[in-house]
Amino acid sequence: MEYLTVRETAEKWSLSDRMVQQFCIDGRIPGAQKFGKSWAIPMEAEKPQDPRVSRRQKQQAAGPLDITCLMPLMNTPFQPGKCLAVVETMAAGPQRDISLAEYHYFSGHPEEAAKGAEPYLTSTDMGARLSACLIYAYANLPLGHIQRARFALNELKAALGSQRGSPEMEAASAFVAAAGAVLLHLPLPEGLPEIQGFFPLLPLGLRSFAMYIYAHYRYIQGDYAASVGTVEGVLAMGAGQYPIPAIYLHLVAVMDYMGLRQTEQARAHLLAAWELARPDDLIEGLGEHHGLLGGMLEAVIKPEWPEDFKRIINITYSFSAGWRKVHNPDTGHDVADNLTTTEFAVSMLAARDWSNPEIAEHLHISLATVKRHLSSAMMKLDxxxxxxxRKFMLQ
Known part of the structure; x- marks a missing residue:
């Protein structure tokens, strides 16, 4: 008889490691055997029926929303360079644990982020649970654990439909569900309220990130002017005191201004994002957004900070590989695959009707290099x- 590990079984059944282990402990997997501290699960074992209670029962079983545990680091103002110090001042418990998982994720350490979030996936503290699911979903994408990411994304959708109670609880569920869909360019979950309806109920830091989500959604729709207008307004109202939302707001402004072909404004916002991100190494967002930034990382970061650029690009490759495995099958859009980051940047600009000389000047490369990258990309995309x-680059 062939056996699988807990992790392999979790991937196969689209469950968390913790749930599979609990199935083993409860004797719900016939033939499962424990060797030392590890479980061996028969390969042909069938997935037990989901023991989780109905949505109404789950709502009753869940504790109240502790807003201090809903993406607490995102909702914390701090001076650049003081991020980890702020986390360390928090009292031991869910708020600190979730904040540390956030820090690991936003600084490009997804494995540590996933480990930190996993214990709270079934927490009765809804703030901690929703945060854990969001972090766990995104952290597992660059790790290549797609089924785990899907498990967490599905939990966010389920929470959206089940959390009927206080307006704050519904706003929190809508916030994480929107973040789980919009940032991956997935269809909006059924039943998601208009963002203008729930964002005023969020605390200031999360409200700023909610407006980033809204601006990103408008960007996806091609309404760059409305998107960047939202961003500029939120930043003018003081969102910069919350570095994590501010980084993401500046990045979507770069995307918008590149769509509008206003490169100087795009450059200014990229540098603003970099000034906030670099002191605490919060570089994950730059890697996530690379393909949408119109070559700005190559034009601005690469010449001055080449080692940081390499680390950002490593994030881009790992995150994009996981992202496509969720996005492409769920949307039916074949977003560009197997391109180098430079090929992607060149192709994105070409798809936006930039000429080869314009691309060469923007990326500080020769005209021959532009032609070579563009030819290679077009060959790969057939x-x-x-x-x-356009059908590959502008989805």
Missing amino acids: VSQRHDL
Whole structure:
């Protein structure tokens, strides 16, 4: 008889490691055997029926929302360079644990982030549970654990439909569900309220990130002017005191201004994001957004901070690989795959009708290099015309 580990079984059944272990402890997997501290599970074992209670029962079983545990680091103002110090001042408990998981994620350490979030996936503290699911979903994408990411994303959707109670509880559920969908360019979950309806109920830091989500959604729709107008307004109202939301707001502004072909404004916002991110090494967002930044990382960060650029690009490759495995099958859109980051940047600009000389000047590369990267990208994507790049690059 062949056996699987707990982790392999969790991947197969789209469950968390913790739930599979509990199935083993409860004797719900026939033939499962424990060797030392590890479980061996028969390969042909069937997934037990989901023991989780109905949505109404789950709502009754869940504790109240502790807003201090809802993405607490995102909701904390701090001076750049003081991020980890702020986390260390928090009292031991869910708020500190979730904050540390956030720090690990936003600083590009997804494995530590996933480990920190996992114990709270079934917490009765809804703030901690919702935060854990969001962190766990995103952290598992660059790790290649797609089924775990899907498990957490599905938990966010389920929470959206089950959390009927206080307006604050519904706002918290809507916030994480929107973040789980919009940032991955997935269809909005059924029943998601308009963001203008729930964001005023969030604390200031999360409200700023909610407006980033809204701006990103408008960007996806191609309404760059409305998106960047939202961003500029939120930043003008003091969102910069919350570095994590501010980084993401500046990044979507870069995306918008590149869409509007206003490169100087895009450059200014990228540098603003970098000034907030670099002191605490909060570089995950730059890696996540690389393909949408129109070559700005190559134009601005690479020449001055080449080692940081390399680390950002490593994040881009790992995150994008996981992202495509969720996005492409769920949307039916074949977003560009197997391109280098430079090929992607060149192709994105070409899809936006930039000429080869304009691309060369923007990326500080030769015209021949632009042609070489563009030719390679078009060959990989099996297209023969520049306008055919749109269906791959502008989804």
